[in-house]
Amino acid sequence: MSNLTLFHGSQQIIETPLFAYGKTTNDYGQGFYCTEHLDLAKEWACTENSDGFANRYQLESKNLNILNLHEDQFNTLHWLSILVSNRTFDLATPIMRQAVFFLKEEYSINLQKYDAILGYRADDSYFAFAKMFLSNQISYSQLSKAMMLGALGDQFVLKSKKAFEAITFTGFEIAPKSEFLSKKIQRMNKAKEDFHKLIDNYSITEEDLFMTDFILGKVSKNDARLR
Template identity: 50%
Template sequence: MELNMKIYHGSQYIIEKPEFGKGKVYNDNGLGFYCTQDIELAKEWGCDNGLDEFANCYNLNTENLKILNLNDKKYTILSWLTLLIKNRTFRITNELAKSAKQFLFEHYNVDISSYDVIIGYRADDSYFAFAEDFLNNSISLPRLEKAMKL
């Protein structure tokens, strides 16, 4: 892991200093200050309703931070999906989906409460639809994995 990371936060506003707790509770990893190392992705996140967007740039010193990397080989996409299910509202269409949700909580749950930084997949609305389809048994695990790498 890099000791100093250049990261970007997409917004309709210039944010000189990140402040925890101002975001939405129902985002992928819960309440947090979401950033990316991809400036173009930050611009995309900041663009809403045709308004100007800003890619706020920060240097993050990771030396004393506890980092959860969901892309690490010890985790699977199911770990990320379980975290997503905990923080977003899913449309569950049948009993099988309810059972699948319970199975994921029992076998793939990751406690994020002690981490400062979480690295992993993103789930904007288009990606979220794939996760919801997987939970409702509409797409396979390989298809979900492929979609998340787009």
């Protein structure tokens, strides 16, 4: 990656993204959340009441230290460790509490050394899938397959001041709610429908890994099933 075209869906035209601004409880913490997919940005931009804007940027990334969570040394548990460190949710069961402690201890990543992050986008519905894994209701394999449903695409998140200095606003496109709100709803409904099909038609095998297997130390970090 050297020069990336990124889009940010919003209710506003944002010519100058602000460093150290925004919610700390987003997937990857405080940062500026973008996508490389124009249509997804337009879907994110719309609300029930109004159209939105897909802001377009060029990012000079060759001098940035980017955490790519799709690289071979990372797996879904690394992504989850970041998610549970930032998202606010109810740890309703002892297994969930132990799961969060385990992930933070064993799979946490020091994000301070990175300028930007590329990884899954966890919409609320997708976060619900993750919580099912944390509570031992679905297997690691089921969760990994669920994250591919709905084609949400990746998020590219600017984290450091250096990254914010490397991005340039190049324009915007209007995102009509009459078109893109329904697309967003259809995408999410399709993901939920496919998830239920995945669960209903899934046959558990001895090779499946559940959260309790990780907590009890039955799975090594080099286990091929984590890839």
